[in-house]
Amino acid sequence: MKKILTGLQPSGELTLGSLIGGISQTVKLQNEYESYIFVPDMHAITVRQDPKLLRERIRKNVALYLAAGIDPSKNIIYIQSENLYHANLSWVLECTTYMGEASRMTQFKEKSSKKDNVTVGLFTYPILMASDILLYDADYVPVGGDQKQHVELARDIAERFNKTYGDTFKIPEPLIRDVGFRIMDLQNPSSKMSKSSENTKGIIFLLDDEKTIRKKIMSAVTDSEGKVYYDTKNKPGISNLLSIYAALNDISVEKAEEQFKDYNYGNLKKEVSDTVVRVLLDIQDKYNKLINSSEIDEILDRGREVTNEIAKKKVEEVFDKIGFGR
Numbered sequence: 001m002k003k004i005l006t007g008l009q010p011s012g013e014l015t016l017g018s019l020i021g022g023i024s025q026t027v028k029l030q031n032e033y034e035s036y037i038f039v040p041d042m043h044a045i046t047v048r049q050d051p052k053l054l055r056e057r058i059r060k061n062v063a064l065y066l067a068a069g070i071d072p073s074k075n076i077i078y079i080q081s082e083n084l085y086h087a088n089l090s091w092v093l094e095c096t097t098y099m100g101e102a103s104r105m106t107q108f109k110e111k112s113s114k115k116d117n118v119t120v121g122l123f124t125y126p127i128l129m130a131s132d133i134l135l136y137d138a139d140y141v142p143v144g145g146d147q148k149q150h151v152e153l154a155r156d157i158a159e160r161f162n163k164t165y166g167d168t169f170k171i172p173e174p175l176i177r178d179v180g181f182r183i184m185d186l187q188n189p190s191s192k193m194s195k196s197s198e199n200t201k202g203i204i205f206l207l208d209d210e211k212t213i214r215k216k217i218m219s220a221v222t223d224s225e226g227k228v229y230y231d232t233k234n235k236p237g238i239s240n241l242l243s244i245y246a247a248l249n250d251i252s253v254e255k256a257e258e259q260f261k262d263y264n265y266g267n268l269k270k271e272v273s274d275t276v277v278r279v280l281l282d283i284q285d286k287y288n289k290l291i292n293s294s295e296i297d298e299i300l301d302r303g304r305e306v307t308n309e310i311a312k313k314k315v316e317e318v319f320d321k322i323g324f325g326r
């Protein structure tokens, strides 16, 4: 059975973008693939985190995965830092990656240009991500469009390692959905909806209440043309609303366009709000039942055990091929 693997950083509260780009594909594919979904908490500390908040968010992420439809009997669910092999492999892969390749990562370029105290970890982060993927021989990595370049880097690293030391890693492929691969900020539809943005008015968090969700969507930035159709270049706001609607209802953008062609913007926003509220309130209802349950700990204990066993074998194979130890 082929494997899929994905993770969502607990560096902020999960958003509608995280759900559509990150979780929903795994929910859809979990019956056909051996599925791994984890919390990359080690990735989160590339920027400063409050320890108490970080720990809370790790648990919240897991509860949200489950509430969004990740089935624990079909997925291996785990926390990155509970498996020390991720960082071990990462070091080896850092020594397999060239400065030039790592320097080309657009996410690093964007993030580092906006900050003063840029950590080395922010630079090497895609290599830790390669380690997350290659440890488990994932065939496919379901992600949003912003992570495509990182998965491609993982492929390049795996190919180089295999060429030097013999066949060791599976070459992974990014799996990116056509609809909703990049959900935009409602107030600034030329930027990605991001959990780490400072202005939260354009971001829908999975745990926002109904009133807040409706308010954020009803005040989404659009344009002055007054016609509903999909054109990301000239109508980024309307196109984003159509993408959100299409992704959550699992229909094509063309179908959504057809459905709303005679609507005014206010009515379109109302329909999009209804869909988002329906999906998120259902998730929140399940989340509230799960967040304090011992089920989460049982699932994570199992995940820790299974993944440590798999990762140990892989790292031992790598260390042996490299010539480490006695």
Ligand code: TYM
Residues within 6 Å of the ligand: 005, 006, 007, 008, 009, 010, 016, 017, 018, 019, 020, 021, 022, 023, 040, 043, 128, 129, 132, 133, 141, 142, 143, 144, 145, 146, 147, 150, 180, 181, 182, 183, 184, 192, 193, 194
């Ligand atoms: P992260 O935590 O930034 O985002 C989690 C997932 O959600 C997707 N996503 C979006 N998709 C569409 N529109 C958006 N506005 C949007 N915002 C977020 C992301 O593409 C991602 O799929 N480096 C990763 C986490 C990670 C990982 C991994 C993922 C670490 N190791 C191994 C896969 C495999 C990250 O920062 O995603």
